[in-house]
Amino acid sequence: MCISSAAEHRMDGLVSIEVTLLGTGSPIPSPDRAGPSTLVRAGEATLLVDCGRGVVMRMVAAGVLPIGLSAVVLTHLHSDHITDLNDVITTQWVMTAAETPLKVYGPPGTQQVVDAVLRMLTLDQQYRLDHHDDLDYPPVIDVTEVGPGDAFDVADAHVVVHETDHRPVVPTVGYRIEHGGAVAALAGDTVPCAGLDQLCAGADIYVQTVIRADLVKAVPNQRLQDILDYHSSVEQAGQTAARAGVKTLVLTHYVPPLLPGQEDDWRAQAAAHFAGEIVVANDLTTVTAG
Numbered sequence: 001m002c003i004s005s006a007a008e009h010r011m012d013g014l015v016s017i018e019v020t021l022l023g024t025g026s027p028i029p030s031p032d033r034a035g036p037s038t039l040v041r042a043g044e045a046t047l048l049v050d051c052g053r054g055v056v057m058r059m060v061a062a063g064v065l066p067i068g069l070s071a072v073v074l075t076h077l078h079s080d081h082i083t084d085l086n087d088v089i090t091t092q093w094v095m096t097a098a099e100t101p102l103k104v105y106g107p108p109g110t111q112q113v114v115d116a117v118l119r120m121l122t123l124d125q126q127y128r129l130d131h132h133d134d135l136d137y138p139p140v141i142d143v144t145e146v147g148p149g150d151a152f153d154v155a156d157a158h159v160v161v162h163e164t165d166h167r168p169v170v171p172t173v174g175y176r177i178e179h180g181g182a183v184a185a186l187a188g189d190t191v192p193c194a195g196l197d198q199l200c201a202g203a204d205i206y207v208q209t210v211i212r213a214d215l216v217k218a219v220p221n222q223r224l225q226d227i228l229d230y231h232s233s234v235e236q237a238g239q240t241a242a243r244a245g246v247k248t249l250v251l252t253h254y255v256p257p258l259l260p261g262q263e264d265d266w267r268a269q270a271a272a273h274f275a276g277e278i279v280v281a282n283d284l285t286t287v288t289a290g
């Protein structure tokens, strides 16, 4: 479904959840792929899952400004997933007409990251507060640190937090977002584990960050080899999707960067294990459910 018709169907109540991949890249820079970040629109809720490189530009392309966000939810605090949180915070702040807290949910450590981002922006905030008479409040970030088993509502969307396994990066979580009987599972970086299976169980849409284990193994570089043990390979994403009985598997966060023409190779590795729909997403690919 194309973005415009998906938006129309969402407004008509025909789509319960709409997932737009904002950034399908990874820490490795790509000219065509922003950093990891996904927009989930569910009823009245607009959630930003992670804030990778270039997120605000991609959000605007998807028709959402930072002031339109209901909440930011973070899967973990690796730099590629949070690097443009400062841009989300500042743009939301300077475009508000009145003090409007930005809700941020994330694993323990999120408050520390937000505090540090705000500290980094102290001079900028002072410049703007001094310059604009009508801007007389600082950015207000309402942080809630969450862990596995926690649940919260954002507007009319229900969000359940599940444990993932990205060790040695700890803690990490995934988000199961439910609205109107549809379920989207946003896994973040993780290897297959029981928490991931619970996160994805019966989901309509399962978004998984992936690496191509076969291609990574072929590169004689220890720093690249190190990533093999804490990411799902494309095959493992297919296996998780099959085991959890999801309808649609969405691949993102490609390592190495997926180049045009290679989509079928990536899809085939997941399809060897999963018979459902497989979306090899590009930036701004939209998938709907419900």
Ligand SMILES: [Zn+2]
Binding pocket: 076, 078, 166, 169, 189
């Ligand atoms: Zn990570």
Ligand SMILES: [Zn+2]
Binding pocket: 026, 027, 036, 078, 080, 081, 189, 209, 253
């Ligand atoms: Zn990552």
